[in-house]
Amino acid sequence: MKEWYFSNNGEVSGPLGLTESNKFIEQNPNSYAWHPSYAQWIPVSHVEEFSITVTPPPPPQEIPKKLIERFIAKEKELNTALGRIESTFKAISNSLSDLDRDTNRTKTVTQNLNQEVKTTIRSVNEQYEALQRKLAGAATS
Numbered sequence: 001m002k003e004w005y006f007s008n009n010g011e012v013s014g015p016l017g018l019t020e021s022n023k024f025i026e027q028n029p030n031s032y033a034w035h036p037s038y039a040q041w042i043p044v045s046h047v048e049e050f051s052i053t054v055t056p057p058p059p060p061q062e063i064p065k066k067l068i069e070r071f072i073a074k075e076k077e078l079n080t081a082l083g084r085i086e087s088t089f090k091a092i093s094n095s096l097s098d099l100d101r102d103t104n105r106t107k108t109v110t111q112n113l114n115q116e117v118k119t120t121i122r123s124v125n126e127q128y129e130a131l132q133r134k135l136a137g138a139a140t141s
């Protein structure tokens with residue numbers, strides 16, 4: 001006679017024979033069974049030797065129409081909000097592209113102006129030095 005052990009909510013029962021096991025399972029259908037030939041505990045519903053009658057769950061109730069309508073309205077509302085967010089992201093992206101373009105133009109203009117300013121300052125310094133030499137020559141004569 002095969003003897004079974006059962007685990008139900010952390011409590012181990014057994015050893016039980018087949019008839020006792022079936023009675024135990026009727027009262028504890030969500031328990032686990034073990035026999036020395038098994039490597040681990042398995043749900044009683046997976047042991048073919050037990051006489052288990054599985055009662056199918058009741059069919060789901062029909063979803064109320066008002067709930068469906070509220071869900072659809074909320075979905076439309078969310079889709080509208082997502083559309084606005086997408087438009088905002090596109091506008092921001094376009095603005096950032098414009099800002100990058102304007103920044104690059106400004107950098108180029110600034111670099112060119114810096115070169116022009118350096119050239120002008122060099123020219124002014126050269127003229128100033130030439131003028132100082134003339135004044136120094138005029139003062140000594």
